[in-house]
Amino acid sequence: MYSGRTSAIAAGLCGALFVGYCIYFDRKRRSDPSFRSRLRERRKQQKMDQERAGLPKLPDLKDAEAVQKFFLEEIQLGEELLAQGEFEACVDHLSSAISVCGQPQQLLQVLQQTLPPPVFQMLLTRLPAVSQRIVSAQSLSEEDIE
Known part of the structure; x- marks a missing residue:
């Protein structure tokens, strides 16, 4: 009985840690000053690749x-x-x-x-x-x- 409860608590704790990890790194990524410029560059590159492909x-x-x-x-x-x-x-x-x-x-x-x-x-x-x-x-x- 305790092992099932312990497993559920451990799984919940691992899930909460994973969500916290995702939130932390998402905030870190978005607060990076070069994030928006890299995103724009990536979009421009995709657009240029599309044009080069002859489409x-x-x-x-x-x-x-x-x-x-x-x-x-x-x-x-x-x-x-x-x-x-x-x-x-x-x-x-x-x-x-x-x-x-x-x-x-x-x-x-x-x-x-x-x-x-x-x-x-x-x-x-x-x-x-x-x-x-x-x-x-x-x-x-x-x-x-x-």
Whole structure:
């Protein structure tokens, strides 16, 4: 009976120590004078890496006109690359267009009917990664640092 109670107390104490450890080092990290500048540098580096990777630069998702222009450009580039037989690049551009599209399910139905089945499968496998990139780019563009 005492061993169960002792184990519970020990586990609670270890949990409290771990939480205290996390709080202490989080405060220490945030109070570091160079923390914010390092964070900004890391975000700039991620943005530059994204541009170097050849991925299209995403528009401001709050600007409907910019999103529409981006969407049409990506669809056009995807169609041109498909006609040239460059399926990987085609899928990159089409998945970027789908990720900013207002009605992606309808666009996917149209693409399923028009694209060759292997290319459509590549598109379906690529969509989650592109969607994640959109979400991370949107969070990086917001410059609010806690």
